[in-house]
Amino acid sequence: MASKGNWERHTYCLYGNDLTDSCAEDLASALSTNRSLIDLNLDYNKLGDSGVKLLSVALRNPECKIQKLHLHGNNLTDSCAEDLASSLSTNRSLIDLNLDENKLGDSGVKLLSVALRNPDCKIQKLDLNFNGLTDSCAEDLASALSTNRSLIDLNLGGNKLGDSGVKLLFVALRNPECKIQKLDLYGNDLTDSCAEDLASALSTNRSLIDLNLDYNKLGDSGVKLLSVALRNPECKIQKLHLHGNNLTDSCAEDLASSLSTNRSLIDLNLDENKLGDSGVKLLSVALRNPDCKIQKLDLNFNGLTDSCAEDLASALSTNRSLIDLNLGGNKLGDSGVKLLFVALRNPECKIQKLDLANTALTDSCAEDLASALCTNQTLRILNLGLNSFTDQSVPALRRLILTCRSLEEIWLQKNWISCGESQLEPLQGSRPGLKVLL
Missing domain, CATH: 3.80.10.10 (Ribonuclease Inhibitor)
Structure with a gap:
């Protein structure tokens, strides 16, 4: 010893x-x-x-x-x-x-x-x-x-x-x-069989603020019961994780109603469910509600496409609380993220962290991204890893990194960029604390 x-x-x-x-x-x-x-x-x-x-x-x-x-x-x-x-x-x-x-x-x-x-x-x-x-x-x-x-x-x-x-x-x-x-x-x-008991607890408990229910089997019926509790003004929950609970668009309207009325919930994780475009469109309505207080929303791997992008973009343009949005593992594609980039140009957009890893992006959207972020003053962390950017996107990415003065981290791992070490990595020295991850 x-x-x-x-x-x-x-x-x-x-x-x-x-x-x-x-x-x-x-x-x-x-x-x-x-x-x-x-x-x-x-x-x-x-x-x-x-x-x-x-x-x-x-x-x-x-x-x-x-x-x-x-x-x-x-x-x-x-x-x-x-x-x-x-x-x-x-x-x-x-x-x-x-x-x-x-x-x-x-x-x-x-x-x-x-x-x-x-x-x-x-x-x-x-x-x-x-x-x-x-x-x-x-x-x-x-x-x-x-x-x-x-x-x-x-x-x-x-x-x-x-x-x-x-x-x-x-x-x-x-x-x-x-x-x-x-x-x-x-x-x-856990299944929907315990959801009513949980909802009762959430409606009455004054101390519980962080509840992790990831990787259970609550399903739509279970989450509908939880949503009733979330709409109760006595519910104090701030962070709720429902990652991997077999959720579909069937429970989205109930969740959306909760987001519109709950004053304490600021962090909601819905990763690895099956909400789909129709479900996220309903959630986007709630995000546009000025009473929605959500700050962090995880929607990774939910079967999303460009069909829901306009609704999400509208929400990003109007929501005053959402600062962390995770959309990785969906198939938004260039057409979908171009709509999101329009929202990023809106001075009312408050997003600080945006995850677009593995969303089927190509060189086709790089110029739109650079153009959107040249005036953005809030985005600090951008994840573009696991996409299909090539050396053709490097000039636009350089411009993005140099002109978006709020940017602190950009993730570009596992793209098809061969000149990144010589063209992008040196930009880390352009301002203190900047990280370019290749």
């Missing part, structure tokens, strides 16, 4: 260093005596249960000042959970614990939940993604959420809680004592 002098820093990263339980006793000694170390990253090592049991002894030492401990991917099972739980119940400084990609299972999390119910537990952020959890531990977790006063960020992605498990969690969210602000339920086999 490092000497005492080498440990006199606030943060120490030992990520992926093939550490095993043989060094745990020395590490525990350092944690028990060091007064400055507050952030320790031990992700992707092989400490195992025996190693973490030794660390837990140190965590229970009142002299241990660690605030953030990462044990992601360390082959941990329920065998060490009781020791960890004891640490959570007694340690006064630890507020952030990452246990992602271990094998704690339901039995392990039940033990941790006992600690979370302890009023002396100070943990604020707990990561339990990919730990083999099912609905069997949900009641214990729900009880912890209802009583814990410090936990505000809980990540349960990549488990198999299912509808029955999350319904129990949503009961806890309706409890006024629940303080959770961020909840990650990514990839938990």
